[in-house]
Amino acid sequence: MRKETLESIASDLRTGRSVNLSVEDFPCFSEEAAIEDPRTSPEALARISAGLTAKDACVFERAARAVEEGDMAWVGFKVVDNASVAVSNVDNDVTKSYGTIGSADGYDLVFFCNDAKEVVAARDYSARDFFQMKDVTRGPSMHNDQFEGLTWASVPLFDSVKVWLLGASDVAVETAALARHVGFEVEVVDDDASFLSEERFPGCKRTLVSSFDDLGSMRANSSDCVCVLTRGHMHDPEGCVWAIAQGVRYVGMMGCKGKNGRVHDLCVDAGMTEEQWEAIKRPIGLKFGAKTPAELAISIVAELVDVRYRQRYSQEAREKHDASLW
CATH class of the missing domain: 3.40.50.720 (NAD(P)-binding Rossmann-like Domain)
Structure with a gap:
């Protein structure tokens, strides 16, 4: 991921211009990814792009700084396909309890997360969301399909070996x-x-x-x-x-x-x-x-x-x- 790309996205959002996140930059929404999970399709990325506002600029600004600093970090996505189910999911007897609500809301979300478990997002997130955001660092998301109604995806901000x-x-x-x-x-x-x-x-x-x-x-x-x-x-x-x-x-x-x-x-x-x-x-x-x-x-x-x-x-x-x- 190029720092300049992230800075450009952040700048466009700050000035109120619309952005179109590309599959080339965010391949977790490629046609190949959609074969395994239709929720992570190019169309889903287009929907997420259309929903971004100036408040989301902080995510891309933090991501750009991570690239500059060589941090082990990711840009992550909460992808919601059933809002009511995403919010109402509860833990079972095996999983650690994260409270009485599932996801904080029924909307898509883009966020930043690094290996130090720092999370930057434009909206509040629940304890369950935070659990799944952190697991992006085991990338791709370790428990992306653990709960119904949503999935999780991510792209690393560091180079592959x-x-x-x-x-x-x-x-x-x-x-x-x-x-x-x-x-x-x-x-x-x-x-x-x-x-x-x-x-x-x-x-x-x-x-x-x-x-x-x-x-x-x-x-x-x-x-x-x-x-x-x-x-x-x-x-x-x-x-x-x-x-x-x-x-x-x-x-x-x-x-x-x-x-x-x-x-x-x-x-x-x-x-x-x-x-x-x-x-x-x-x-x-x-x-x-x-x-x-x-x-x-x-x-x-x-x-x-x-x-x-x-x-x-x-x-x-x-x-x-x-x-x-x-």
Whole structure:
């Protein structure tokens, strides 16, 4: 999300101009999202846009500041499809009690929420609303369909973590689909166009190189993750050398002990130090007996989620979160 976009929306609202929130900026209301839940359709976003007033400018102003500060924050939406039901819903014996009313009112609402549980909205919200607003930070909304009459949606104001898949192998196909599903940005690199197709990697950036020796022309960020998954492991050394040279946060490589020994020798011959070699996670992924491409993808993406979690949250915050689970 661009800060300038949010500032423009806020400015238009402050001066009384109508706004038209776009699906490109708020993809939680895309046609794809509407397939899973018709309440989060482009038409719903248009309805919400038409209902915004100058009072709602504070939400977008706070969101713009969050982008500037690099805050973990979201713009969220309460989407109401049955006003009377949304207000009258009550908790059951399992859920924590949030009072005798459900949602504060039967109207759509746009709001800001960050990971520190700060909420900014133009209207009052109920204790139940606040519970669901906070869960936007587990995004998308963790309990968006817990109560009838309304749903919740959100868009993050921070960038996704990028995952490079070096090699368009069968394991990479499964890993790409699962990584995208849990919110990673995915780029797949290979030297054979027949493997690097849209059908195999829908929604991913696909980069064709003439040779894995040409990886040096590409640049990764320090926050990126690299999974070395080349077909038949034939170009794992080139992938490992490139990833280490980029200084990325995480590098993982598939393979058994014997294969890793040969890759080690080739990487060292290419100038990699022993310390750099030890920084590569081998074998890639969490260890729980995964063998098939789909099972291996689960182990890989589970590890990526853990890497992202540790990247975004301090040790103190992780300990607090873990303690709350027991």
